[in-house]
Amino acid sequence: MLDIKFIRENKEIVEIGAKKKGVKVDITHLIALDDERLKQLKEVEDLRAEVNKVSNQISRNQDAALKTQLIEEMRSVKDEIKKKEENLNTIMEAWRQIMLQVPNVPDMTVPEGKSEEDNKEILTWGEKTKFDFPSKDHIELMLKLQMVDFERGVKVHGFRGYFLQNDGAELSWAVWNYAREFFGAKNFIPFIAPAIVRKENLYGTGHLPSGAEDIYQTQDGDYLSGTAEIPMMGYHSNEIIPKEELPKRYLAFSPCYRREAGAHGKDTKGLIRMQEFFKLEQLILCEANHEESVKYHEEINKNYEEFLESLGIPYRRLEICTGDLKTAQVKSYDTEAWIPSQNQYRELSSASYYHDFQSRRFNIRYKSKEGPSLFVHSLNSTAVATPRILVAIVENFQQADGSVKIPEVLRKYMGGKEFIK
């Protein structure tokens, strides 16, 4: 959520930002509503001040008749307050609704565009994998190598169900162990985060109110989070962090749950789009400073790219255009790996920064001895997610005989084995 003061003082910037993101929101109306809110607030507070003053008099006064009279007077003032408060609440409700819809302003450097079609490729690494034999997709490869069982997955879980088994399970654990080693060297504090979270956390990150249909809910009104970003942002909610403790660098593992309600036709086969998967997330809270945000954003994105390079997976970096940015995001990169069977790059990672949009909702501040308390900046990026990354590994390293060559860095976690066959 943006600061209402910022919105008032930068009306045009906010309007243009919303327009670029393709979000319809009436800022003029919001400001008018805010004027009304402030006016009503002042009136209610003035009346309260009067009640407080007179109540004080009542308690000190000995004259019973005067007391009764004052109490009578306050009774009517109280009715008036009640009426005005109801009015104020109505205004506040409308105000909140709109405030939740006002999107964060995209950075100047973000390319303009309407949808994901307009996302901009800004670099590629590695050669697109070519084969001198008829290549297979990961489904065929993994089924043949008995790494995965979709039939029983569907029998047990339903649509998009899967079991990883044998070397499918082993390769996953190898990826996890390697990721732990790789990102563990980058000065993060490791976490295992809860996936069942309270509703407030989803509002905090910006996954609610829009996007509700994509989130699982429990019968107790809690939600299953689709990324450790959600619990990790909630971790410091309503806290004031000493400035010298910044930046907070967290590396959090969690199971992730996404209904994929809006994607029924997409990636219906294979291991690309699962309702349950596992992810390690890089998350940083830093000082409220644009340059800091940019610096760490580049860093965590680079971390992921280097991770793919160390595995030898060809990728490209995509700069997300204004129309494809989420409500809370200022800027975002996707890292996409080359998927030979689809003859295209597919998203494996997403790195974004938010300025204080999320921390304002979560009320995460920091304070130095002299300065005032400010909202921290937040940013995050995927570190690794399974099983999706297995798709890239298996397809890019497949051999003519249908076996899969294990990336060198993973071999020590698979008993030194060179091939899955």
Added chain:
RNA sequence: GGAGGCGUCGCAUAGUUGGUCUAGUGCGCUCGUCUUGAAAACGAGUACGCCGCAAGGCGUCGUGAGUUCGAAUCUCACCGCCUCCGCCA
């Protein structure tokens, strides 16, 4: 799942027959006095948010509603913690 107890401005506490609580006290911390320096002692300060140019005002005693002229104090719901029993990786 059952029974009981408890949530006070960093920490520890006072305050629960509603009314100078404008939340007291101790510790810690900050500044000052004193001192060659430090300690001690003494003095002052020390939660947060919102409105306002300011003076000042409003709100928050886990959270939210309610009763009342007036709520830390009474009522209800929720959240959390503790103890005991039951169950359980």
